[in-house]
Amino acid sequence: MILFASLAVFFIIAVAIAITSLIIYILLRIGAVSSVDGLANTGTMFIIVIVCSTSIGFLITMLLGKISIKPVNQLLDRLDGLANGDYKAKFNFGPIASSIPAFKEIEDSLNATAKALENTEMLRSDFINNFSHEFKTPIVSIAGFTKLLRRGNLSEKEKQEYLEIIEEESLRLSYMANNVLNLTKVENRTVLTDASTYNLSEQLRANALLLSDKWTQKELDFDMEFDEHMISASRELLEQVWINLLDNAIKFSPRGGTITVSIAEENNCISVSISNAGKEIPEESLNRIFNKFYQADESHSSEGNGIGLAIVKAVVNLHNGRVSSESKNGITTFTVALPKSQ
Numbered sequence: 276m277i278l279f280a281s282l283a284v285f286f287i288i289a290v291a292i293a294i295t296s297l298i299i300y301i302l303l304r305i306g307a308v309s310s311v312d313g314l315a316n317t318g319t320m321f322i323i324v325i326v327c328s329t330s331i332g333f334l335i336t337m338l339l340g341k342i343s344i345k346p347v348n349q350l351l352d353r354l355d356g357l358a359n360g361d362y363k364a365k366f367n368f369g370p371i372a373s374s375i376p377a378f379k380e381i382e383d384s385l386n387a388t389a390k391a392l393e394n395t396e397m398l399r400s401d402f403i404n405n406f407s408h409e410f411k412t413p414i415v416s417i418a419g420f421t422k423l424l425r426r427g428n429l430s431e432k433e434k435q436e437y438l439e440i441i442e443e444e445s446l447r448l449s450y451m452a453n454n455v456l457n458l459t460k461v462e463n464r465t466v467l468t469d470a471s472t473y474n475l476s477e478q479l480r481a482n483a484l485l486l487s488d489k490w491t492q493k494e495l496d497f498d499m500e501f502d503e504h505m506i507s508a509s510r511e512l513l514e515q516v517w518i519n520l521l522d523n524a525i526k527f528s529p530r531g532g533t534i535t536v537s538i539a540e541e542n543n544c545i546s547v548s549i550s551n552a553g554k555e556i557p558e559e560s561l562n563r564i565f566n567k568f569y570q571a572d573e574s575h576s577s578e579g580n581g582i583g584l585a586i587v588k589a590v591v592n593l594h595n596g597r598v599s600s601e602s603k604n605g606i607t608t609f610t611v612a613l614p615k616s617q
Contacts, residue, residue, distance in 0.1 A: 357389055360396070365389070410451065413444035454582040457515065461589040467509055472616075475506040475513075475545065479536055482517040490525045490534070498535040506545055507616040512590045517547075519583035520609050524551035527607070540615070548610045556602040564600060587611070 353366055366385040420437040423429070429437070483490075483497055490497070506513075524534045528551040535550040556564065565588040587609075591598045596613035 353385075357392070363393070410448065413447050413451075416444045417441050451582065454586065458582055458586050458589060461512065461586060461593060464593055467512075467593060469509050469511065470507055471510060472505060472507045473510055475504045475547070476501055476538060477503075478510065478514065479517055479538075479547065482514060483521055483536070485518065486521055486525060489522070493525065493528065494531050495525060495528055496533045498533055501536070501538040504538050504540060504545060505615075506613065508594055508613060509590075512593065513613075516587045516590050516611060517549075519587050520549045520611070523583065523609075524549050524607075527551060527553045529553055543615050544612055545615050546610055546612045548608055550606055550608040552605055553607065555605060556600070556607055561600050561602060565598070 350366070366382050366389070420441050424434065424437055480499060483499065521534070521536075528534060532552045535548075537548045537550075539546045539548075565584045588598055591611055591613065594613050596611060598609065598611050601608045601610075
C-alpha cells in the first residue's frame with residue numbers, strides 16, 4: 276500500500292508539472308505573459324505555477340478518487356482470510372487480470388498458494404486423526420487383555436494366547452513408532468550426506484532374503500532375473516524403500532504367487548519395478564496410497580500402519596527421483612526411478 280500511494284503521488288506531481296509547463300509555453304507563445312529578453316516575468320510565472328499546479332493536482336486527485344479501490348480492498352481482505360486459515364475463497368482481480376499479464380500471474384500464484392495450503396491442512400488433519408487411531412487400537416487391546424490376565428481364573432492356554440497378543444501389539448506399537456521416527460528424519464533432511472556407489476542388484480537380493488520367513492510361509496516365488504547395476508545413493512535409505520515395497524508385495528500376494536523384481540537403465544536413470552499378483556487397488560486409492568497412514572485395503576489393517584509407502588515417497592524425493600504405482604489386470608506394480616548418481 277505504501278508503494279502504491281508513493282506511485283500515485285509521483286504520478287500526480289509529474290502530470291501536474293507537465294500540464295503546467297505546457298500552459299506556460301502556450302501563454303508565452305501567444306504573448307499573454309510578458310517577457311524580457313526571452314525570460315518570463317518571475318512574479319507572474321510564480322503565480323501561474325502555483326495556481327496551475329494546485330488546480331491540476333486537485334483535479335487529478337479527484338479523478339483518481341473516483342476510481343474504485345474495491346479490488347485492492349478485496350485483495351487485502353482475501354490475504355487476511357488466508358492468514359487466518361480460510362483457504363476456500365479465490366483471488367480474482369477481474370478485468371485487470373485479463374488486460375495485464377503480470378496481474379494474471381499474481382492471481383494464479385496466489386490461488387495456487389491457497390490451494391497448496393489447503394491440501395497441507397487436510398493432510399495435517401488426516402495425519403493427526405489416523406495417527407491417533409492407529410496408536411489407540413493396540414493400546415486398547417493391550418489394556419483389555421492385561422485386565423483379563425489380572426482377573427485370573429484362566430487356563431494356561433488362555434494365558435499364553437493373551438500374552439502372545441500383548442506381545443504382538445507391543446511390537447506393533449514399537450514398529451509404528453520407529454516408522455514415524457524414520458519418516459520424520461527423512462522429511463527433515465534436504466541434502467544427501469551419505470551417498471556412496473554400490474551394487475543395487477546385490478542390495479535387492481539381500482533385502483529379499485531378509486524377508487524370507489514371510490514369503491516362504493506363503494510359498495511365494497521370486498523372479499529376480501536382472502544384470503548387475505551400480506548406483507550412487509544412500510544405501511541405508513534405499514534399503515528402507517526396497518524392504519517396504521517387497522514387504523507390501525509379500526503381504527498382498529496370494530499363496531503360491533510370484534513376485535517379480537526388474538531393473539532397467541536409460542541414460543542416467545535407473546528404474547526398479549516390483550510387481551505382485553492379487554487384488555487390484557482402486558484408482559481412487561492409487562492417488563492417495565503414498566499419504567501417511569492411508570491404507571487401500573482396510574482388511575489388512577492389522578498387518579501395517581500406512582507409513583511404509585510414505586517413507587518410500589519421502590526417500591525417493593530426497594534422491595530427486597519419482598515413484599509411481601499401477602494396478603490392473605490383477606497385477607500391482609510399484610516403480611521407483613532414480614538418477615544413477617547424486
